[in-house]
Amino acid sequence: MLRLFATLIVGALLATSTFAQETKRSITNIAGDVYRFQNKFHFNIFVVTPQGVVVTDPINKEAAEWLKAEIGKITDQPIKYLIYSHSHGDHASGGAVFTDTAEVVAHKNAPEAIDGVTPKTRFDDNHTIEIGGKTVELTYLGKGHGDDLIAMVVRPENVAFAVDAVSVNRLPFRDFPRADIGGIINQIKTVEGLDFDILAPGHGAMGVKADATAHREYVEKLMALVKAGLKGGKSVDDLVTELTLDEYADWGSFKNFREPNIRGMARWLKQSGGN
Numbered sequence: 001m002l003r004l005f006a007t008l009i010v011g012a013l014l015a016t017s018t019f020a021q022e023t024k025r026s027i028t029n030i031a032g033d034v035y036r037f038q039n040k041f042h043f044n045i046f047v048v049t050p051q052g053v054v055v056t057d058p059i060n061k062e063a064a065e066w067l068k069a070e071i072g073k074i075t076d077q078p079i080k081y082l083i084y085s086h087s088h089g090d091h092a093s094g095g096a097v098f099t100d101t102a103e104v105v106a107h108k109n110a111p112e113a114i115d116g117v118t119p120k121t122r123f124d125d126n127h128t129i130e131i132g133g134k135t136v137e138l139t140y141l142g143k144g145h146g147d148d149l150i151a152m153v154v155r156p157e158n159v160a161f162a163v164d165a166v167s168v169n170r171l172p173f174r175d176f177p178r179a180d181i182g183g184i185i186n187q188i189k190t191v192e193g194l195d196f197d198i199l200a201p202g203h204g205a206m207g208v209k210a211d212a213t214a215h216r217e218y219v220e221k222l223m224a225l226v227k228a229g230l231k232g233g234k235s236v237d238d239l240v241t242e243l244t245l246d247e248y249a250d251w252g253s254f255k256n257f258r259e260p261n262i263r264g265m266a267r268w269l270k271q272s273g274g275n
């Protein structure tokens, strides 16, 4: 029943997402007191409680300033926490906008300072924040996409925020830049092991846990196909021609990222000795 309800909510959000794509910045209510902020192709979530607001990735200074002003229209409460999903600059810039009131939280592997902001709270595997009747559960995802990536689950709404390692019906970004692809598979498995109903990624459409599984299966399938091709003496150019990946043709970024996904997988297999 809960799953059906979550699916209905996500369906409603998907129906409105075409509008969101056309706007540079927007805020959508995901469920209960959990909101999703879009800045062009990047998304975060934030949580409004009677004891303060929890924000996640600031994205950049201008986005964070816009978001701070918009949150001020929703609640009089100050922003009490800023939580970084990871330290990559496209998600983690501009955090200083929130540090007048917010305690900054990041994984222990994050740099000393993230765009000039020094996290006060660092954690290893898990950390839980309780505020105003909400619980935000932070889980380290291990090395893969970076080495300081965490997932967050907000309760009681059971909304998961997971960035970059996982997306919904959308191919992974370009050629897996900077990524340990074997690690990414494990990061997605860790996300799949969390208890949540709604998945809010850092890019693209919202979904449910089954979408994280489908994303992992895509990466695993791509790995198996490229590995078998290379073992069989095929060149990477051959694989780009042969691996049409038709069953994913309706996924987002298929036209742009199919070829770089194959090339990035081949590069990683060769570098990692997995070939």
Ligand SMILES: [Zn+2]
Residues within 6 Å of the ligand: 086, 088, 091, 145, 146, 164
């Ligand atoms: Zn990243």
